[in-house]
Amino acid sequence: MLSRLKTMKKTTRSNLITFGIVIVFYLVVQILSGAGLTTRSFEGQLVPICAYVVLAISLNLTVGFLGELSLGHAGFMSVGAFSGVLLWTLVGDSLPAFVAIPLAFIVGGIVAGIFGVIVGVPVLRLSGDYLAIVTLAFGEIIKNIINALYLGVDENGVHFSLTDANSMGLSADGETLINGAMGITGIKKASTFTIGFVLILITLIVILNLINSRTGRAIMAIRDNEIAAQSVGINLTRFKLTAFVVSAVFAGFAGVLYGLNYSSLVASRFDYNTSIQILVFVVLGGIGSIRGSIIAAALLTVLPEVLRGLQDYRMLIYAIVLIVVMIFNQSPQIIAWRKRIIGRFSSKKGEPEKKEVA
Amino acid sequence: MQFLSYLISGISLGSVYALIALGYTMVYGIAKMLNFAHGDIIMIGSYVIFFAFGGFGWNPILSVVVSMVVCTILGTVIERVAYRPLREAPSLAVLITAIGVSYLLQQVAQLMWSPDPKSFQSIVAGAGLKPLELFGGKLTISAEAIVTIIACVVIMVALTAFVNHTVPGHAMLAVSEDRGAAQLMGVNVNATIALTFAIGSALAAVAGALLCSSYPTLSPTTGAMPGIKAFVAAVFGGIGSIPGAFLGGVLLGVIENLSKAYISTQLSDAIVFLVLIVVLVVKPTGLLGKKINVKV
Amino acid sequence: MALLEVSNLGIAFGGLQAVSQLDMTIEKGHLYGLIGPNGAGKTTVFNMLTGVYRPTEGNIVLDGQDITGKTPEAISKAGIARTFQNIRLFDEMSVLDNVKVGMHNQVQYGLWTGILRLPAYREKEHEMNRKAHALLKIFDLDGEANLKASQLPYGKQRKLEIARALATNPKLLLLDEPAAGMNPNETAELMNTVRSVRDQFGIAILLIEHDMNFVMGICEEITVLDYGRVIAHGDGKSIRNNPKVIAAYLGGD
Numbered sequence: 001m002l003s004r005l006k007t008m009k010k011t012t013r014s015n016l017i018t019f020g021i022v023i024v025f026y027l028v029v030q031i032l033s034g035a036g037l038t039t040r041s042f043e044g045q046l047v048p049i050c051a052y053v054v055l056a057i058s059l060n061l062t063v064g065f066l067g068e069l070s071l072g073h074a075g076f077m078s079v080g081a082f083s084g085v086l087l088w089t090l091v092g093d094s095l096p097a098f099v100a101i102p103l104a105f106i107v108g109g110i111v112a113g114i115f116g117v118i119v120g121v122p123v124l125r126l127s128g129d130y131l132a133i134v135t136l137a138f139g140e141i142i143k144n145i146i147n148a149l150y151l152g153v154d155e156n157g158v159h160f161s162l163t164d165a166n167s168m169g170l171s172a173d174g175e176t177l178i179n180g181a182m183g184i185t186g187i188k189k190a191s192t193f194t195i196g197f198v199l200i201l202i203t204l205i206v207i208l209n210l211i212n213s214r215t216g217r218a219i220m221a222i223r224d225n226e227i228a229a230q231s232v233g234i235n236l237t238r239f240k241l242t243a244f245v246v247s248a249v250f251a252g253f254a255g256v257l258y259g260l261n262y263s264s265l266v267a268s269r270f271d272y273n274t275s276i277q278i279l280v281f282v283v284l285g286g287i288g289s290i291r292g293s294i295i296a297a298a299l300l301t302v303l304p305e306v307l308r309g310l311q312d313y314r315m316l317i318y319a320i321v322l323i324v325v326m327i328f329n330q331s332p333q334i335i336a337w338r339k340r341i342i343g344r345f346s347s348k349k350g351e352p353e354k355k356e357v358a
Numbered sequence: 359m360q361f362l363s364y365l366i367s368g369i370s371l372g373s374v375y376a377l378i379a380l381g382y383t384m385v386y387g388i389a390k391m392l393n394f395a396h397g398d399i400i401m402i403g404s405y406v407i408f409f410a411f412g413g414f415g416w417n418p419i420l421s422v423v424v425s426m427v428v429c430t431i432l433g434t435v436i437e438r439v440a441y442r443p444l445r446e447a448p449s450l451a452v453l454i455t456a457i458g459v460s461y462l463l464q465q466v467a468q469l470m471w472s473p474d475p476k477s478f479q480s481i482v483a484g485a486g487l488k489p490l491e492l493f494g495g496k497l498t499i500s501a502e503a504i505v506t507i508i509a510c511v512v513i514m515v516a517l518t519a520f521v522n523h524t525v526p527g528h529a530m531l532a533v534s535e536d537r538g539a540a541q542l543m544g545v546n547v548n549a550t551i552a553l554t555f556a557i558g559s560a561l562a563a564v565a566g567a568l569l570c571s572s573y574p575t576l577s578p579t580t581g582a583m584p585g586i587k588a589f590v591a592a593v594f595g596g597i598g599s600i601p602g603a604f605l606g607g608v609l610l611g612v613i614e615n616l617s618k619a620y621i622s623t624q625l626s627d628a629i630v631f632l633v634l635i636v637v638l639v640v641k642p643t644g645l646l647g648k649k650i651n652v653k654v
Numbered sequence: 655m656a657l658l659e660v661s662n663l664g665i666a667f668g669g670l671q672a673v674s675q676l677d678m679t680i681e682k683g684h685l686y687g688l689i690g691p692n693g694a695g696k697t698t699v700f701n702m703l704t705g706v707y708r709p710t711e712g713n714i715v716l717d718g719q720d721i722t723g724k725t726p727e728a729i730s731k732a733g734i735a736r737t738f739q740n741i742r743l744f745d746e747m748s749v750l751d752n753v754k755v756g757m758h759n760q761v762q763y764g765l766w767t768g769i770l771r772l773p774a775y776r777e778k779e780h781e782m783n784r785k786a787h788a789l790l791k792i793f794d795l796d797g798e799a800n801l802k803a804s805q806l807p808y809g810k811q812r813k814l815e816i817a818r819a820l821a822t823n824p825k826l827l828l829l830d831e832p833a834a835g836m837n838p839n840e841t842a843e844l845m846n847t848v849r850s851v852r853d854q855f856g857i858a859i860l861l862i863e864h865d866m867n868f869v870m871g872i873c874e875e876i877t878v879l880d881y882g883r884v885i886a887h888g889d890g891k892s893i894r895n896n897p898k899v900i901a902a903y904l905g906g907d
Contacts, residue, residue, distance in 0.1 A: 010800070071457075126638055129391075133589060134635055137632075140627060141627075141628040144627050162624075209771055210765075213763075213768025214761075214778075216768070220744065221744045223746070224744035224747060225742045227738075228742035228744065229744075230727055231730060231736055232735070232758055233727050233730030233759045272582075279457070287450075288746075312469070318461060319458050319464075319465055323462065326452075326455040327455065330444055331444055334443065
């Protein structure tokens with residue numbers, strides 16, 4: 001087994017290690033929790049950890065592999081959460097859970113994917129700073145609209161309004177589903193650590209397979225050099241959109257997982273700060289490193305909980321992480337300096353640094 | 359008459375956006391980076407005025423000057439410490455760093471001055487200026503609005519003159535045109551970019567004073583939204599263009615105020631952002647910007 | 655019928671006429687040189703042929719198909735591949751993957767085949783790997799297949815760009831200053847490689863090059879551009895002795 005692991009292709013081995021880390025983490029937590037060794041606050045963090053891991057992996061597809069900065073990832077999470085949870089509140093009582101829960105995820109993912117197309121088509125005509133600011137704008141628009149959205153049903157059908165609950169014109173025995181800024185309330189909690197774990201596995205399989213395929217190579221080629229990618233016959237729009245939409249779909253899945261973990265859901269939870277938080281996971285874990293995203297998302301979610309004193313400084317630490325990691329990894333002078341230091345301590349002189357391509 | 363009143367307060371809000379947008383547009387034009395932290399410098403500047411004028415009771419003009427000095431130093435330090443090491447790095451790295459700096463300023467402000475909003479005392483009223491009543495009291499224009507609009511126009515004219523008629527101004531134009539060539543011609547690129555940050559930050563202090571005088575709640579996130587909207591304004595008008603920043607800022611302020619008044623308060627931000635998206639998709643160079651060609 | 659027929663091709667940027675009235679015919683399997691002083695418009699011609707720029711006048715016909723003003727993507731599919739003067743590789747991807755990206759439209763399978771690892775995935779990837787390694791071998795790059803493209807030394811990067819272009823299975827290959835920055839030994843080696851690529855793949859090659867020994871040594875036909883216009887056309891010998899060409903290079907009238 002171990003010897004087979006050694007002869008395997010580097011990327012395959014690296015992917016297996018990633019899966020291994022996730023599975024071991026799941027098993028260890030299950031054993032500890034079975035033995036009564038975990039605290040309630042830690043257990044409460046398990047589903048959010050899974051959601052953030054999925055979000056970080058999916059954002060990494062956009063940032064690390066497509067090479068574009070999206071500042072509106074929370075928007076896709078939001079539409080996924082609202083549509084998935086809405087479906088759950090509608091059919092959760094009538095359908096068995098093993099049908100209703102997957103259905104909620106599918107609906108959340110599809111709706112987020114549709115938004116991915118709507119947002120992606122105009123956004124992907126831009127690049128760089130402009131693309132980033134427009135994703136931010138879309139994220140804010142989504143938040144503002146859901147915040148102002150009132151939705152209800154009565155015997156006459158579905159009613160909605162963007163001003164207030166009364167203007168929906170709901171009859172007396174009608175039911176309000178989304179109540180503006182108050183969002184959805186009275187949700188029957190459905191998310192579990194195991195569901196989160198399965199979602200992470202599915203995310204990993206899909207995204208890693210995607211990256212190591214013809215589509216993934218086209219996406220990375222666009223990232224590295226658009227003009228050269230076009231010159232070998234790659235359709236830029238199509239592959240940029242593919243990456244962007246897949247990224248949105250998984251953000252939607254994560255949103256459903258997150259939404260089904262609480263009794264109420266409000267749009268303001270998915271704001272610009274949340275988008276940045278996900279970005280911090282990606283940056284700290286290493287742009288383009290899926291395994292790094294997983295570890296960073298898990299650690300940064302758990303740490304402030306474990307070290308209670310740090311709670312107030314959480315966002316401050318995020319900010320410093322962003323700046324320091326960027327300067328350390330990207331400044332030409334610091335890269336040169338690091339190479340000198342490594343060169344001094346490395347025993348094999350003159351050998352060029354050989355980095356694995358994941 | 360009511361429309362006129364909305365329009366005037368929109369122009370006033372837009373003038374604040376224009377002042378902030380100037381900082382964005384100059385930095386973007388010259389350093390080719392989106393300084394996300396620009397809005398948060400406004401917030402820091404406003405806190406300085408809050409304490410100097412509201413707390414210590416200093417003269418309003420002196421308070422603004424002190425705030426300008428603090429912001430100038432802050433802006434230059436940020437440029438030196440966080441942005442300069444990344445001058446040759448990919449734009450993604452620079453943008454992420456700038457987001458980090460924006461967060462850092464917000465969080466430091468939160469830890470130092472608490473997240474609770476503070477009630478800001480208008481420096482315009484503090485200077486003894488009174489609202490202007492027209493048409494026998496049917497239309498009242500606040501002193502803040504008048505001062506803001508005048509300040510914005512004066513600064514715009516002064517800045518245009520500075521860029522077009524002084525040696526450092528010419529250096530700025532040269533660096534924005536072609537950094538490498540400017541360097542070869544003996545322009546000190548680092549100093550020019552630092553100067554750009556200094557000017558932008560000083561203007562941010564003025565913008566903060568005027569913004570908080572008109573909208574008197576001050577919190578660590580006060581600068582974030584106006585900052586982003588001002589960037590929208592800068593893009594709207596055409597990034598890198600001083601008159602463009604003015605035009606974009608005023609238009610955006612008017613659009614925001616009118617949609618608040620006639621469409622929906624909750625959706626006014628969404629409308630502003632929709633404007634951004636439409637502008638960027640239809641005419642990414644903005645109203646007064648110029649086209650950039652990529653060399654193959 | 656010739657492989658490529660360019661007639662009356664021209665482009666203006668704003669008021670500046672960069673190229674005008676260019677006629678050029680490239681036969682199948684020919685080695686064709688495009689030379690001229692700096693700024694003569696050679697790379698602009700490449701950019702028009704590959705769809706980066708849209709010509710303002712004239713026609714480009716490849717193998718009977720009008721490709722004037724088509725997108726780079728469509729032109730790649732039609733059968734023109736190119737390298738770039740300032741090397742454009744996929745820096746963060748492996749040498750092998752650079753070539754596999756070149757096969758994007760040659761060996762195809764869909765998104766879901768990749769994600770679900772359907773049987774076709776294994777088969778097509780295997781085919782790509784085999785072909786890519788064969789191409790890398792021609793350029794003596796198969797030993798570095800798993801390095802990042804950016805880790806290759808300069809000369810090998812130029813070769814990798816040619817290998818990637820060949821992976822698109824072109825009818826016509828455009829090389830933009832392939833010998834730039836190479837020493838005389840490397841240049842001589844590259845001449846052999848270019849010749850053998852032509853023989854092995856049976857394709858036509860159009861190249862821009864400043865190294866006159868290189869151009870005269872391998873090109874069967876040469877067109878000389880100056881200020882965007884053709885000033886001479888013929889074989890190496892006639893070009894070498896053409897007074898207009900000598901004048902253009904010496905900067906005289």
